[in-house]
Amino acid sequence: MFLFYCPYCKEEREQNEFSAAGEAFIARPKTPEAISDEDWAEYVFYRTNHKGNHWEQWVHTNGCRKYFIVKRSTISHEILQVEPFGTEISEQES
């Protein structure tokens, strides 16, 4: 079981309180009516599925119900960094 430090509750809590919410930094297209089917497919379905350090979203479902971003190794499951949602990350390793 993972332990997450919720950046809003400022506490370490058990994984049961949280839900995984997919890869981070996938922005909705700014001009939805103008982009191609390929771009829509990329946004909706295609994923990096990175083997290594992976930025992803989690939500504190049974707590503050807020989303935050986590850098976690998909090889060792080690949680390397936790930031509030919307934090700009310069080095995107995924």
Added chain:
Amino acid sequence: MQKKYSWYSLLKAGLSGQDWDQAIPLVEPKSKYDIIIVGGGGHGLATAYYLAKECGVKNVAVVEKGYIGGGNTGRNTTIIRSNYLRDEASSLYEHAMKLWEGISEDLNFNVMFSQRGVYNLGHSLQDMRDIERRVNANVLNGVDAQVVDANEIKQQIPIINITKNARYPVMGASYQPRGGVARHDGVAWGFARAAAMLGVDIIQDCEVIDIEVEQGRVKGVKTTRGDILADRVGCVSAGHSSVLAKMAGLRLPIESHPLQAFVSEAMKPVLHTVVMSNAVHGYISQSDKGDLVIGAGIDSYNSYAQRGNSQIIEHAAAAILELFPIFSRVRMNRQWGGIVDVCPDACPIISPTKVEGLYFNCGWGTGGFKATPGSGNVFAHTIAQDKQHPLAVPFNIDRFTTGALIDEHGAAGVAH
């Protein structure tokens, strides 16, 4: 050259102090093949077998980073059924079922395919409506299926708990009599041996570290045992499909998750069939060895770690115990995880790619084992003819762009 197994050869080897031939020859990779299959699991080996047997392509290599039977093929819960809802999916899985029915004879290897029936339980009125709809669809597609009520289930499986005061009472089930189980790693060994006998090189301990692409065409693969050239490359690497795709500069609509299972100590026969439940989420059968084989759901986060979290196992164990209170004191023997490649519509991708000569067979998610022969068969034809096998056409990767998804979350059995 290996010899065919017969009752005489088995008796002779059995009586002569286990003097068995090497089942799968250990070979060094050649410098060039017509077709390389990346991934020596059941699907990859079946692909190579059917390439050699039905497509007349003998200069084929299967490269496997571990050993045969050591990946997901030897990690699943061995359930085989074809009662999927959509025409496209049920045709594909039924194609596999028909091949299963003759597979041991075809491969000259007993894969212990046992058609002991599969029950998919319903626990609510909506479950039962969905089950009736799926059974009707199955019957129209020529797949054997029937709806059974709780009392009929109890008659067949006396140890099941159908009391009304259960948290999720059993209301009925769909039943596929031709469903069942097979010896999972035996399937890999059988296909590997049969393919090797037809001249396919099975190269173990050989990890692909790069895919060579030149001017939009695949040239070969770089491996830990040297570079190998090939006209065509088929990737069948389940959980690591995205990693291979990245080597060729491609992306896939796939995410990798751990899927866990566990087995109990061996015990006397107590459960003669396969019982699955989507709603409470657990599935169980008893192997010929006597251990209960229990499957859990996937962990919801991405992972390549081949292990999952304890709460998932606890959830599956709780579901199984509510269905079978008699198992409350059964001791579990071991537990493990495999990495499954989950597609958004719970259906596989069997498809050419933007790179000429490079094909992917992936996205089987939590339910690939049941399709092993069918998957290999249609993929072999797809690669050999550079044209999708008719059954594989709906499973083109283009469906994520066109929107023609094949939604099988309901029949997939494992919650995604």
